[in-house]
Amino acid sequence: MCELYVKADPILYESRSRSLRICGVVTTLRLENQFWDILSEIAAVDGMTTNQLISKLYEEVMDYRGEVVNFASFLRVSCCRYLAQPQDKRAPLSLVANRS
Template sequence: MCELYVKADPILYESRSRSLRIRGVVTTLRLENQFWDILAEIAEADGMTTNQLITRLYEEVMDFRGEVLNFASFLRVSCTRYLSQRRAQVTELSVVRSNAG
């Protein structure tokens, strides 16, 4: 089982920093490449750039919570929640297809 994880391309878990402007302040985020790839996928699905998506997520979490102590961790959790939701949708679709057949 562990081979699935240990054989991952090291590029996926290398960190990369990106600078962007959020609410007029230039900030730098450091995430692993795999998370940047997932954020780009989410952004594309929503018709945005990755920076636009990150800015929107920041604004929404600030409006909802009033603060975010570790925004990079928030983004990582957002990515895993997106993947879980996508997996659930695929599972639901396959159940519907198998019941229709």
């Protein structure tokens, strides 16, 4: 059972930082490469860039919750929620983020 996990390409769990502008403020996010890949996929489904998607998600979670304690963790959970959907029924992440 563990072979599925331990044989993962190490590049997938290597962290990478990206600088982006969220609500006019330049910030840096550090995520594992696999999460950057998933966010890129979701952005493509939504017809936007990864940075645009991340900015939109930040605005939506702030509107909904009023704060976000750990935005990187929010993004990881959002990616997991996206992947948990059947592939033929995957909704754009902006809709997933609004579900309870």
